[in-house]
Amino acid sequence: MGRPFGGGQAAIEVALAVVPLLVVAGAALYLRGQHRRYGWPHGWPGTLTAAALVAGAALAAYAVWPLPASVDGLCTGGPGGATGGGFTAPIGGASTGGGAGAAHTAGSLALAFGLFVPVGLLARYRFRRGPVVTLLVGAALAASVGVVRATGVLGLYPCGYAPTSPRLVALGVAGVLAGWLAARLLLPLWPGGLARGWPVAVPDRVAPGLGRRMAGTLLDLGLWWFGSAALVALLHAYDVVGPGQDGRARTVVFLGLAFVGAVALPQLRRDRATPGRAAVGLGLGERELPRPASRRRVLLRTLLLQVPAAVLLTLGLPWVALAVVAAHAAGALVRPDGAGLADLLCGVRVRTRSTLDGGLPSRLVRYSEPREGALAGAGPATGPGQRLLPEPDPCRPRTP
Template sequence: MGQPFGGGQAAIDVAVAAVPLIVVLGAALYLRDQHRRYGRQYGWPGRLTTAALAAGAGLALYAVWPLPASADGLCALDPSSAGPRPGSALPWPAPADTLRAMVLAFALFLPVGFLARWRFRRGWALTLALGSGLAVAAALLRATGLLGLYPCAYADTSPVLVGLGAAGTLTGWLLARWVLPLWPTGPARGWPAALPDRLVPDLGRRMLGALLDLGLWWYGAATLVALLRAYEVVRPTAVDQVRIAALLGCAAVFVLVLPQLRRDRATLGAAALHLAVTAPAAPRSADRWRVLVRTLLLQVPVALLIALGPAWGALAVIALHGSTAVVRPDRAGLADLVCGVRVRTRSTLDGGLPDRLVRYAPPVEGAGAGLSSMPGSPAAGR
């Protein structure tokens, strides 16, 4: 079986760009699903939702770490050496069954079992199967050099680490099941209750949406360039120019074109958090020309400064925009005030409710409606 993309440095470039992109995409889909089901994230359930996202990102990092950017010296491993693998970012010896590697494998899977019980209310059998599957998947990625994208396995693994991952998952579930209820004040409820999402979105939610946009844009463009390079569409001498063109092209699609086609006028990252750009005082979509002007004042300068430099100028633009949002009750940024728009939730725009919200439904009267069901009555036994 040949290596993907012909192997070599081209395949490694694809891996370095695509792995972070997959993580960002997974985070966006996860947050979109949680907001669709439960609406606004708040309290302990909201914190645990974020903790589950962080645990997933940590497991992804564990499976691919250190994700070398080059194959130089990667496979020149002397089995008799007790030192680190040449070219590796790992500060401990290369063999997998070191004490530190085993403790890390056990500790990283503890949150999986803990959250499966406290946040997602799953039984021990399903939780153990999930943890074991994740441990096997991580071991497979390590043993195959990221499914063959690398010429060799740059991070060692073993059945012991897989078993410790499963044990850590089960231990976390048992802690949530038997130890957490012994907390002196009693544990807070970990699973969320659906709430209508009509309040003004806080700055943390808006910032998270912006970070998702940044990740999708940056790693999406990097993956596109890496694929073009792997298929020899781009010459090595033109990679830098193509990278800048890809960044600017993806920015044009993500922040200029797509929001104009959506009813909520939101970018992909904001849409994952159920945000919308609306009129200031009415539950309707903001005018397209206002959204376009806002994009030209905010996202376009940020994209140009990150792509062409200086990158620190992008932070100045963001700080200037947020200077009014931190003091206003409606959290309107400077560009929002200038263009006459507001960032609201999607539910404010379309009146939608979370999928898990309990809705009242009047009882359906059957054929025996109005008849007594007491013993001996005509409706008895129905």
């Protein structure tokens, strides 16, 4: 069975672009799901939600670290180096994973254990999962990390450059169990007790802060940057883009993705949001009315902010692009409504999506009236939860 994209340097370039793209896309999907269920994460539960995101990114980085940029000298370590990676030998033995070159050290064992402890702790304290579900999820994560390390990022590399073994997988599962037990037995002993770790769904109607807006902008930039790198790497792997044309092709693809994400998609969406802003539940509304901004105003704002920043990045002027963004954000820092420079010029405001469409989180506790006839002794009803009372007899004397 052949390796993906023919192996070699072309496959490695695909891995270098696809791995960070998957991390950014996973973060966007995770934040979108949390917002849809609970609204914007806030308080201590919001901190734990961010901690879960960081823990997932740390596991992804551990699975592919150090993600070499070249195949030169990568698979010259052990006897299996020429044919691909695998599980390393036990401690004290020679490593068979290509490029690993050394047995597991105490530091690598501690890292394999420690990185999985937050998984168990958050599973109990934040997501309220029992021991069986937590162990199943932890075992699946540990096995997945082991497979990625053993196969050289699922075969994109010619060998497994990172040492791994069943012992590291078992230590990962043990770390998950230790984290769950710590959350179950030790956290309740904290002096004064800890606040609840799971969020409460609330209507997302508060004006978004600068941090939330920056998170959406960074997600957009990550999707465009790594998306263009991944697409160009794929085109190069299939010989669509020839040698020496990668820089020009990446510029064209980056500008194309920025046009689709910042210009085209907001015109089609009701909330006028880019993909990154939509992941954190933001949109663009009118200055004084709680409704989506007009397409003309949104397009003008894009031409004043996102388009110049994207063009400056492709021209190799990142600091000038940062200055454009900083000039826009300066107004958001000092104005009570959080309006930036481009917002003031175009007459729009960044608002939560719930403010624009009236939607509520799916986990929000809602009051529902009792169904017809649910109450004992209820007579005919005119509507849900409403029953008709008998009319008083005019011939019967009233009692005080």
